Every structure is written in structure tokens, then in C-alpha cells.
Amino acid sequence: MRIAAERLADTTLPTAHGTFRLTAYRDSDGHEHVALSLGLADGAGDGPGAAPAAPLVRLHSECLTGDALGSRRCDCGEQLHQALAAVAAAGRGAVLYLRGHEGRGIGLVEKMRAYALQDGGLDTVDANLALGHPADARTYAAAAAILDDLGVGAVRLLSSNPAKEAALRELGIEVVARERLTVAARPENVRYLTTKRERMGHDGPPVDDWEALLSGVVPAAGDLADRYGALVAHAGPLVLAQLGQSLDGFIASRTGDARFVTGEEDREHLHRLRALVDAVVVGGATAARDDCRLTVRDVPGPHPTRVVLDPGGRLPRETALLTDGVAPTIWVVGPQVTCGEDEPGAGLAPHVELVRWPGSWAMDPAAVLDLLADRGLERVLVEGGGRLVSAFVAAGVVDRLFLTTAPVLVGDGVPGLRVEGRDSMAEALRPTARRWLAGEDVVTELVLRP
Missing domain, CATH: 3.40.430.10 (Dihydrofolate Reductase, subunit A)
Structure with a gap:
């Protein structure tokens, strides 16, 4: 079901990845969101059939612990920066920062309670279920409304989550391609990433070293990692x-x-x-x-x-x-x-x-x-x-x-x-x-x- 998203403010935001247009929205459920965009002209439109013109778009779920506090329990902060860098390199696209998505939609406090259950041995899915929540409570109606306001009807979706693609299609946004977003696993989040793949259908890691490097992941060893790993890792x-x-x-x-x-x-x-x-x-x-x-x-x-x-x-x-x-x-x-x-x-x-x-x-x-x-x-x-x-x-x-x-x-x-x-x-x-x-x-x- 579609909901409305009202545009409330428009400005610019200089970042380490470039200067983005920053647009603020409030949806009809009261959640406030922002879109960081480049090269999108209001009303220009990228409707169905506009595959060559479809901008690169990331739907990024709010994660205070990962995005702001640098948590290594998840890969959210690294994905956010990788997405901003990818949109900046493409020169045209947007990262939609979606509020109300903390803990896959269960909220910050409940996410911390889920963390405590994970400390006791549950994975992220079972921890949510044990607290009486769905494995994933997020919805993307606000994202579709924001894309409508930006004049975007077709996207190249930057995501390793097929569920986001399915949700946007159901909401009337054409997904002409989905490009995997993968960051390197860490000891602290390897179980979390495995759960996303095995229980939530996310894409697996790249199949070869060169694909890994292109996605921003430096393999542990090998000729390609030795030759190009430092270039990929360079910030x-x-x-x-x-x-x-x-x-x-x-x-x-x-x-x-x-x-x-x-x-x-x-x-x-x-x-x-x-x-x-x-x-x-x-x-x-x-x-x-x-x-x-x-x-x-x-x-x-x-x-x-x-x-x-x-x-x-x-x-x-x-x-x-x-x-x-x-x-x-x-x-x-x-x-x-x-x-x-x-x-x-x-x-x-x-x-x-x-x-x-x-x-x-x-x-x-x-x-x-x-x-x-x-x-x-x-x-x-x-x-x-x-x-x-x-x-x-x-x-x-x-x-x-x-x-x-x-x-x-x-x-x-x-x-x-x-x-x-x-x-x-x-x-x-x-x-x-x-x-x-x-x-x-x-x-x-x-x-x-x-």
C-alpha cells in the first residue's frame, strides 16, 4: 500500500564522497527520511522502459549503531559509505536514508534486546521472533513515495537483498537491474551475514576475486588481491x-x-x-x-x-x-x-x-x-x-x-x-x-x- 511523503526541506550536504543534494521528507506515518541525490532533475522522470537512464538507487535502513557508532555487529555503516561512493561515481542516483527501519523495523530498544538474545546464542532472525516481532518488519512504501517525488520511476537498485527489489516492484517502481552491495565480513559479524544469506535470501559473497574487488571487498590472498587490493581499500x-x-x-x-x-x-x-x-x-x-x-x-x-x-x-x-x-x-x-x-x-x-x-x-x-x-x-x-x-x-x-x-x-x-x-x-x-x-x-x- 502506498503512503504519502511530503517534501519539507532541500539543501546540499558536502561529504567525503562528494556534495549531494539533501532532501527531507515526512511520511504519513510520522517518520522523517532524507534523500541524498546527484543528477536528478525534479519532474524529469525515468518511467517504465527507461532502462538506459535509470539512476543508481540505494534504500538504506536506519541503523544508529552501525551508521553513527561504527558497530561491527552489522555491515550497515560500511554499506552506507559504499553506496554513497557508488552514487557519486555514477554521477546520477540517490541514497534514501529510511527512518523507522532500526533493527529491521522493530526499533532501537528492541534491537538492543535482540542483541542480548544474540549474545546468548540466537541468530538475528530467531532473536526477533523470540521477542514477538517478525524477522523483518520493514516496509518500503515511503521509499516509493520519495522516488515518485524525485521523478524516478525506474531504478538500478544497489542491494544484495532481493526482498527490496520485490517490494519496489509491487509498489510500481521498475527495477531494471539489481547490483549487489557487498562488504568484507568481520569476525564480529560473520554469523550475522551468514544468517542474512541462509535465512533471508540475501545474495552470497562474490564468486571470484575480481568480482570481490569490484564490489569493494579485498580477498585474503591471491595475485589480484596483491596487485589491486591496496587500491580498492584506499579511502x-x-x-x-x-x-x-x-x-x-x-x-x-x-x-x-x-x-x-x-x-x-x-x-x-x-x-x-x-x-x-x-x-x-x-x-x-x-x-x-x-x-x-x-x-x-x-x-x-x-x-x-x-x-x-x-x-x-x-x-x-x-x-x-x-x-x-x-x-x-x-x-x-x-x-x-x-x-x-x-x-x-x-x-x-x-x-x-x-x-x-x-x-x-x-x-x-x-x-x-x-x-x-x-x-x-x-x-x-x-x-x-x-x-x-x-x-x-x-x-x-x-x-x-x-x-x-x-x-x-x-x-x-x-x-x-x-x-x-x-x-x-x-x-x-x-x-x-x-x-x-x-x-x-x-x-x-x-x-x-x-
Whole structure:
């Protein structure tokens, strides 16, 4: 049964994951709720059949102990932050924080009584039942009313609970996809998580290490965990850089041919890096020369937002980045680019955002990162070319540099990484490094900022 939800206040809320629109509601049962949203225009609508446009939505049940007090008896607090990060990365969606859901709807005091029974050996379901409550007393009518008010009729639901999907469908909200939300188990909550799976039908843990990493869970061991676990576990903004070059330091031949310096295993590694970031950045010359797509194709994973730094606005209109529509593209051009018939921005595809660089100064790496952070893109991969990667490294804004060397000698060509020269070897940069083999190539990971 539908209930009403009245909108009472609208403001903004800066968080560690980005700045969200914060909208307050009170439902007809007297419960107050909030929606933290990005990119939702009131009345725009995402009705049935709007699968490509459906925003990412999380229905998050209030949990004082987990969300505010950091309890490890549950996974609620970690799920809340993971959901906010996911919506920020998507750039469009909402986290609905639903009050009156404490303890799966039994209230704070009763939840604490249930905790005491769990201390004596009952699981979460039996503890609720022993107190005379349902295993799950929550309803989602208020959530459906809030989505209606936000103009959202179809969602990609961020949840490991199939019951939420069923409830929204029954309330008339189309669920075009349900994306699992999984956090790592802890000794204190492993029984709680097992009960959710075995007795309440929640999704199980990811089936392989890469799926686990994509969901934000770092496996206990394995090559993928060793290589990418620290990136997944890193909290806050993260800047990576990657180059593949020959043993003598070139990323392409003197004719510009760069296909392919490194082998298939290194390309798989590159695609894994793309899948773990919000945005990938390339220079305009590289994008024009290679007609690159900058998508994730060799491994499962989401495509990042593609960012082209093109001061002269010379990227051809027919390039894949401006025409394929596969992933959002931000085309940053210099202020001197002239208006007219060929003005960048005229007739661009809907997936392309044209950004004019403010002022007359160069595209400073730190300012580029600020521009992306303003759009909720805080995990960034700088991919090429060599001058761009070198500029970001020289600016001191790169956290980790992945430099792959192939057993090939080019002799002359497009230079790869270049850093400021030193007068003595004692002054040379010697960051913490580790290496692994990618087929015949060697990947060196340099930790430039701890």
C-alpha cells in the first residue's frame, strides 16, 4: 500500500564522497527520511522502459549503531559509505536514508534486546521472533513515495537483498537491474551475514576475486588481491598513472605507431585499473593519434568517465570518444578555441560534456583534478601520453605509477616517462617499488605518495 511523503526541506550536504543534494521528507506515518541525490532533475522522470537512464538507487535502513557508532555487529555503516561512493561515481542516483527501519523495523530498544538474545546464542532472525516481532518488519512504501517525488520511476537498485527489489516492484517502481552491495565480513559479524544469506535470501559473497574487488571487498590472498587490493581499500581521492614503454623508454615508434608496445597481459592490467577508477585522463594528441576508446573490455567492470585534455580543441569529431556513447566523455578545451561553424560543443553527442578551461593558464594537473572532483570523480587514472603522465608525476599529484616495460628496443620514437634531471645518482628519485610479470613484460608499481 502506498503512503504519502511530503517534501519539507532541500539543501546540499558536502561529504567525503562528494556534495549531494539533501532532501527531507515526512511520511504519513510520522517518520522523517532524507534523500541524498546527484543528477536528478525534479519532474524529469525515468518511467517504465527507461532502462538506459535509470539512476543508481540505494534504500538504506536506519541503523544508529552501525551508521553513527561504527558497530561491527552489522555491515550497515560500511554499506552506507559504499553506496554513497557508488552514487557519486555514477554521477546520477540517490541514497534514501529510511527512518523507522532500526533493527529491521522493530526499533532501537528492541534491537538492543535482540542483541542480548544474540549474545546468548540466537541468530538475528530467531532473536526477533523470540521477542514477538517478525524477522523483518520493514516496509518500503515511503521509499516509493520519495522516488515518485524525485521523478524516478525506474531504478538500478544497489542491494544484495532481493526482498527490496520485490517490494519496489509491487509498489510500481521498475527495477531494471539489481547490483549487489557487498562488504568484507568481520569476525564480529560473520554469523550475522551468514544468517542474512541462509535465512533471508540475501545474495552470497562474490564468486571470484575480481568480482570481490569490484564490489569493494579485498580477498585474503591471491595475485589480484596483491596487485589491486591496496587500491580498492584506499579511502578518499586516489590518482594513478600508467604507461607501457620499451626498454629504451619509448611509448611509440617515430611514426607514432603504438600498437602494441606491451602485450595482452599488460592490456588486461590496464583495463583492471580503468575498472577501479572513476575517470581516465588522456591528452588530446594521444586521443587523436590512437582513436582510443578508454573502456573496460578485457575484464568485467564498469567503464570510467573518459577525460580528454585538448587545449587546441583538435580532437576530430569522428573519433570514438566523441561518437560511441559507451561512457561519459569530458572534452576539456582551451579558452582560445574560436567560435564558429566548427566550434567544439556544436552538435556533440549527448554523452559528451564540453568544458572550457577557465582563464588563460595551462591545464595544471592539480587544477584538472579539482575540476574532476567537482563532478564527483575522485579516483583518477592518468593514462597518456608520455608528456601528460610526466607532467602529473612532476606536479607531485600521482599516488601510484604503474610503469610497464616490454622487452623491445625502438631506438627512436615518442618518449615515455621523463622526470626532472638530477646532478648525481644520490639525488635520483627512488620511490618504494614492487614488480610482477605480465607475460613477457614487467610491471613496476612505484608508490610516489604514501
